[in-house]
Amino acid sequence: MLTIGTLAKKTGTKVQTIRYYEQIGLMPEPGRTEGGQRRYGAAELDRLSFVRHARQLGFSLDAIRELLDLSDHPGKSCAEADAIARRQLKQVEQRLARLEALRTELKRMVHECSGGQTSDCRVLEVLRDHSECLTDHEEIGA
Amino acid sequence: MLTIGTLAKKTGTKVQTIRYYEQIGLMPEPGRTEGGQRRYGAAELDRLSFVRHARQLGFSLDAIRELLDLSDHPGKSCAEADAIARRQLKQVEQRLARLEALRTELKRMVHECSGGQTSDCRVLEVLRDHSECLTDHEEIGA
DNA sequence: TTTACATCCTCTAGCTACTGTAGGTTCAAG
């Protein structure tokens, strides 16, 4: 049986995060000692590892909830899990495209800065005047 | 003189967002009509455009605050603005590297899924077992 | 057995950067 701290260490999670996952129903309520402390078994360790790994791959908690549900029902079709992963892949690719445009623009800003006064700083100038931008970077948000 | 709604339209910002920027001190308190409605001039339009553009480039509100301050003091050295932009560029490049690793892993997951039952779904399997991953995608967060 | 102290508990608030809603007021056109 693992304490919450040990589980945290084993999975690279903060203790508070584990309690948070329990609170939002992503992790089950574990057994408790007489004194009221949580004790975890192997199943919980597996589940939390799954959650953490999915988080590392950028899945939202909602997506993870679905994936866990699928994982709990081995008979169900794989198609849904596949769809969720494809959706995630698409999102990642969109973000990549956006970040690449940002990198281009930032690089240009930085390279053109000659290090004088702010009155003729290229960085500030570009920010002031959007028309100086070469690439498209319209939407805000990651 | 512009109403908040017109300013919003001109800058592609939501009305509430403008009020929010005012609240956190990113935008100055504008003049008001007798009835208490906000009225904006050209200076505010420029400032908000600057803020929005910087947001589109991914700068945090804190970074934007610094940039605005620099922009307000034309005599100051350009070095700080340059440093902020470089920091931002570095961050973008880090995120790019991370997202590329994610894309690789997600692609592999998706491609290996043969569409059967969840019991032998590659997507779920990979999530269950981190050791199946080829790339490094340790840290969570964007 | 006592004591020390790390770890645990709950609860609440805070973070970023907004966005949405409720309930009421003002402005400009007709």
Place this chain on the structure above:
DNA sequence: CTTGAACCTACAGTAGCTAGAGGATGTAAA
């Protein structure tokens, strides 16, 4: 003078945690 869009304030909610207060528990050494 009336209508209706746009404005006002204030507060709550979003994602996904993270931090802190103030107190209880568990374990190992003295």
